[in-house]
Amino acid sequence: MRRLAARWRLRSLLRAAAPLLLIGLLAGCMLPPTPATTTAKSVWWLYLIVFGMGAAVFFAVEGFILYAIFRYRRRDDRLPNQLHGNNRIEMVWTAIPTVIVLIMFVVSMISLAEVEARSPEPYLEVEVIGFQWQWTFRYLDGDTDPSNDYSVTGAPGAPPTLTVPVGKPVRLILHSDNVIHSFYVRNFLIKRDLVPLPNGRNNELELTVSEPGVYAGQCAEFCGDLHAEMTFNVEALPLAEFDAWLASVQAGGTPQPTPSPGTTTVALVADLLAFNIHQIDVAAGAPFVISLDNREAFSHNVSIYRDGERIFFGDYLQGPATTSYQVPGLQAGEYTFICDVHPIPGMTGTLTVE
Amino acid sequence: MATTTLAPRFGAFRRSWVWDWLTTVDHKKIGILYIVNSFLFFLAAGLLALVVRSELAVPGLQFVNVQTYNQAFTMHGTIMVFLFVVPVLSGFANYIVPLMIGAPDMAFPRVNAISFWFLPVGGLLIFSGYLVGGAAAEGWTLYTPLSGAAYAPGYGTDLWLVGLTLVGTASILGSVNFIATIFKMRAPGKTLFRMPIFVWTMLVTATLILLATPVLAAGMIALLIDRNYGGSFFDPAAGGNPVLWQHIFWFFGHPEVYIVILPAMGVVSEVLPVFSRKPLFGYRAFVFATIAIGFLSFSVWAHHMFVTGQVFLPFFAFMTALIAVPTGVKMFNWMATLWRGSISLTTPMLFAIGFLTMFLIGGISGVMLSSPPIDFHLQDTYFVVAHLHYVFFGGSVFGVFAATYYWFPKMFGRRLNERLGKIHFAMHFIGFNLAFFPMHELGIQGMPRRISDYSATAGWTELNLLSTLGAFLIAASILPFLVNLVATFINGERVGDDPWEGNTLEWATSSPPPAYNFDVLPPIRSERPVFDLRHRHDAEHLAAEPHPPGEGEA
Numbered sequence: 001m002r003r004l005a006a007r008w009r010l011r012s013l014l015r016a017a018a019p020l021l022l023i024g025l026l027a028g029c030m031l032p033p034t035p036a037t038t039t040a041k042s043v044w045w046l047y048l049i050v051f052g053m054g055a056a057v058f059f060a061v062e063g064f065i066l067y068a069i070f071r072y073r074r075r076d077d078r079l080p081n082q083l084h085g086n087n088r089i090e091m092v093w094t095a096i097p098t099v100i101v102l103i104m105f106v107v108s109m110i111s112l113a114e115v116e117a118r119s120p121e122p123y124l125e126v127e128v129i130g131f132q133w134q135w136t137f138r139y140l141d142g143d144t145d146p147s148n149d150y151s152v153t154g155a156p157g158a159p160p161t162l163t164v165p166v167g168k169p170v171r172l173i174l175h176s177d178n179v180i181h182s183f184y185v186r187n188f189l190i191k192r193d194l195v196p197l198p199n200g201r202n203n204e205l206e207l208t209v210s211e212p213g214v215y216a217g218q219c220a221e222f223c224g225d226l227h228a229e230m231t232f233n234v235e236a237l238p239l240a241e242f243d244a245w246l247a248s249v250q251a252g253g254t255p256q257p258t259p260s261p262g263t264t265t266v267a268l269v270a271d272l273l274a275f276n277i278h279q280i281d282v283a284a285g286a287p288f289v290i291s292l293d294n295r296e297a298f299s300h301n302v303s304i305y306r307d308g309e310r311i312f313f314g315d316y317l318q319g320p321a322t323t324s325y326q327v328p329g330l331q332a333g334e335y336t337f338i339c340d341v342h343p344i345p346g347m348t349g350t351l352t353v354e
Numbered sequence: 355m356a357t358t359t360l361a362p363r364f365g366a367f368r369r370s371w372v373w374d375w376l377t378t379v380d381h382k383k384i385g386i387l388y389i390v391n392s393f394l395f396f397l398a399a400g401l402l403a404l405v406v407r408s409e410l411a412v413p414g415l416q417f418v419n420v421q422t423y424n425q426a427f428t429m430h431g432t433i434m435v436f437l438f439v440v441p442v443l444s445g446f447a448n449y450i451v452p453l454m455i456g457a458p459d460m461a462f463p464r465v466n467a468i469s470f471w472f473l474p475v476g477g478l479l480i481f482s483g484y485l486v487g488g489a490a491a492e493g494w495t496l497y498t499p500l501s502g503a504a505y506a507p508g509y510g511t512d513l514w515l516v517g518l519t520l521v522g523t524a525s526i527l528g529s530v531n532f533i534a535t536i537f538k539m540r541a542p543g544k545t546l547f548r549m550p551i552f553v554w555t556m557l558v559t560a561t562l563i564l565l566a567t568p569v570l571a572a573g574m575i576a577l578l579i580d581r582n583y584g585g586s587f588f589d590p591a592a593g594g595n596p597v598l599w600q601h602i603f604w605f606f607g608h609p610e611v612y613i614v615i616l617p618a619m620g621v622v623s624e625v626l627p628v629f630s631r632k633p634l635f636g637y638r639a640f641v642f643a644t645i646a647i648g649f650l651s652f653s654v655w656a657h658h659m660f661v662t663g664q665v666f667l668p669f670f671a672f673m674t675a676l677i678a679v680p681t682g683v684k685m686f687n688w689m690a691t692l693w694r695g696s697i698s699l700t701t702p703m704l705f706a707i708g709f710l711t712m713f714l715i716g717g718i719s720g721v722m723l724s725s726p727p728i729d730f731h732l733q734d735t736y737f738v739v740a741h742l743h744y745v746f747f748g749g750s751v752f753g754v755f756a757a758t759y760y761w762f763p764k765m766f767g768r769r770l771n772e773r774l775g776k777i778h779f780a781m782h783f784i785g786f787n788l789a790f791f792p793m794h795e796l797g798i799q800g801m802p803r804r805i806s807d808y809s810a811t812a813g814w815t816e817l818n819l820l821s822t823l824g825a826f827l828i829a830a831s832i833l834p835f836l837v838n839l840v841a842t843f844i845n846g847e848r849v850g851d852d853p854w855e856g857n858t859l860e861w862a863t864s865s866p867p868p869a870y871n872f873d874v875l876p877p878i879r880s881e882r883p884v885f886d887l888r889h890r891h892d893a894e895h896l897a898a899e900p901h902p903p904g905e906g907e908a
Contacts, residue, residue, distance in 0.1 A: 030794060030795055031798070032731060042727070043728065046728060050722050051722065054722055057718060058718055061714055062714065064689055065707065065710055068692040068693055068695070069692060069699065072693070072695050072696065072697050073696075073697050073698075073699075074631070074696040074697055075696070078696070079631055079889070079892070080631055080632055080694055080695050081632075081694065082633055083633070083635065084633050084637065085637065085639065086635075089690075090639050090686075093686040094679065094682075097681075097683070100678075101675035101678050101679065102675075104675060104725060105671060105672055105675045108724075108725035108728070109671075111725075111727045112726050115727050132505075174663075179505055180499070180500065182661060184800070186800025189727075189731040190730045190731060191661050191730060193662045193663060195596060195663070195664065196499060196590045196596060197595065197597070197664075203662075203664075216812070218802055220661075220733070220734040220735070222493050222804040224500060225420045225421060225424065227805060228805035231809075297504040297505070298504075
């Protein structure tokens with residue numbers, strides 16, 4: 001009977017210890033991704049210090065508990081010494097966590113000052129615009145006309161790329177006029193929310209990427225149905241390459257579409273998650289215009305598909321607003337037009353080209 | 355008062371037991387109603403968690419669409435926090451606190467009944483969103499503007515707000531009742547510093563509820579006005595501010611964390627001394643640490659909002675780090691209670707030790723998150739999901755099961771089967787760590803929370819699969835528990851009034867206690883009157899004992 005009890009004890013101890021051992025092994029790989037900005041390196045080291053302190057506390061306390069429940073198992077009916085407390089030792093162990101958290105607070109503040117530092121003259125300013133459920137990156141060129149700025153907008157399954165130079169401070173102006181999103185690149189070890197604030201205020205984030213490469217980013221604040229698909233990339237190019245890239249895209253610009261006279265215009269209204277018409281007829285080979293009136297407070301667009309292949313992509317339109325899409329001439333046949341943001345029956349229709 | 359339950363009944367008319375339970379104002383029956391009701395919501399919210407974990411097991415959307423997924427994690431969080439963890443601990447407190455202080459009932463038995471009956475009604479209102487086109491789907495934090503009328507037009511969010519306001523009202527009424535009971539209903543000799551720690555933690559918890567919940571109620575009504583009656587508290591276009599909602603939510607939400615953890619700490623502080631056969635080490639320090647946590651919990655709310663760019667970081671980082679100090683003191687007290695004890699690893703003790711080891715991890719990850727630069731990386735990732743589950747589940751839920759196994763013999767006169775209990779604990783403990791420990795690593799690698807899908811190339815697949823297996827192991831661990839309940843009710847071991855050699859007054863009455871609780875009370879000269887009674891002839895130990903806490907205050 002006694003032996004059985006002893007074996008039971010041993011087994012219960014092993015059961016308790018096995019996950020702890022597993023935890024110990026896993027702790028070996030609990031390090032953040034390789035830092036890719038100058039400040040991320042500081043955060044990476046801060047993490048290592050804090051994690052190290054936490055791991056030390058963890059192993060000390062767990063070790064103590066395991067030892068105690070093993071060593072001081074009830075063996076007979078004798079009462080152990082009824083110790084109620086000890087003021088001196090209690091003062092000591094109030095001081096221990098106080099010292100630990102004060103050290104942690106001080107090193108955190110030192111790192112925070114580096115992370116939050118702002119350069120007086122950033123090399124590049126990009127407006128990061130979040131909407132449901134993609135991003136627009138608009139390169140501010142310094143003049144007052146926003147329409148001639150180069151910008152790139154993502155589409156579902158086609159995340160946009162934010163191209164930045166290596167070694168130069170880049171200021172991101174984080175703007176949302178819909179729900180809250182969060183700009184997060186894991187190798188930068190930082191995120192910042194895009195909050196629709198009153199009076200046109202925006203959050204800002206400044207980064208200096210230190211290693212060339214392509215880094216995956218993603219919206220980190222839950223923003224509705226397709227939150228998981230709000231991904232993007234950041235591509236860091238060496239400075240000369242970046243300058244050449246920016247000059248070429250800015251020369252090309254993003255021309256504003258203007259409908260040429262004489263073409264057919266199809267008026268489409270998007271409201272209550274549905275288009276007003278679900279059948280469009282146009283002539284084969286002739287370019288036409290779709291004017292979209294988005295009456296809702298979120299994004300819609302119109303794209304044209306044939307047999308599952310996208311023939312035409314219309315830019316996302318954050319409502320309420322209107323826009324006109326220039327559609328090139330199409331071959332005769334049956335097409336589908338659809339809102340890529342809401343591919344539901346109400347926002348789908350048939351386009352017949354004859 | 356007790357006279358309520360002693361009121362003469364109508365003639366020879368015998369009421370059915372159903373009617374008896376539906377109309378009861380006895381704190382013990384209401385306590386059991388609380389616990390059963392909470393457990394049913396726990397099962398429902400647990401099933402929702404399995405929906406979420408199944409979908410995340412491998413990349414791609416296999417089982418549900420994004421709308422169902424978003425509703426599942428929203429309802430899982432809401433129900434677990436507001437309709438399981440908080441009320442189940444209130445249920446135990448309802449049953450145990452009057453017994454622990456030698457009172458015949460709660461101060462306001464009828465208020466006690468109504469504050470229970472609001473819960474199932476509020477909970478069903480929140481769930482009824484599923485019947486009218488979809489439940490709330492904005493996460494349990496319901497951040498604006500996503501929860502505004504423009505982006506969440508369905509009725510689910512309105513029902514969430516109305517139902518939760520009802521649940522909050524129940525909490526407020528309950529907390530008033532606890533405070534009045536603890537201050538006014540203590541037996542002669544039961545001074546404040548002779549109260550069991552569980553009563554102390556409930557006193558601080560009730561105070562936190564009373565101060566924090568009305569703030570959330572006001573916020574929820576403001577959001578309801580924004581959504582339905584043209585208000586603009588949180589609408590930036592009309593001069594409102596969506597960050598205001600976050601301030602209101604977390605001004606409630608962080609004390610809420612202590613509302614769910616303090617009673618569980620109280621349970622553990624009752625269980626550890628009994629099964630170590632020693633008094634709690636540093637009783638007074640523990641009480642002061644509890645009160646300090648209560649105060650500090652109102653100055654740390656914005657650490658949930660570091661990445662909004664709208665809060666003063668050093669203050670909230672400092673206060674958040676500081677709250678680790680009283681928590682650390684408690685951990686040392688528990689460790690010293692085990693030291694040189696006479697330890698029996700019964701099922702309640704295993705769950706209490708499980709609490710110590712798991713809550714420690716939640717505490718450490720919490721201190722890591724208090725550092726703003728680290729939080730900038732880890733906020734809104736699975737690291738936070740891991741952290742909050744180590745606190746809520748590894749902390750509070752382990753405390754709930756410790757309380758269940760510990761007080762079951764008091765409530766029903768029978769002890770739950772120890773072997774099945776240990777199987778339950780082992781499956782629960784391993785499943786819990788399997789489900790939630792990998793989430794730390796996922797978060798450190800940058801997996802955001804609340805995503806319905808992730809890329810197969812992100813390197814998150816294996817850990818997610820492991821986590822899903824753990825979630826199903828936790829679900830499976832409920833089976834031995836349910837079998838144990840049924841078997842014990844049919845043929846459980848009858849164990850008398852005091853099977854564990856308890857310390858506190860509830861063990862001085864019969865199991866289950868009579869409607870008026872006590873025929874006779876033992877003399878109360880310390881925080882352990884039943885221990886004193888048991889060892890009153892044990893001169894050797896009493897002589898060796900220093901002055902018990904509370905001496906000289908009677």
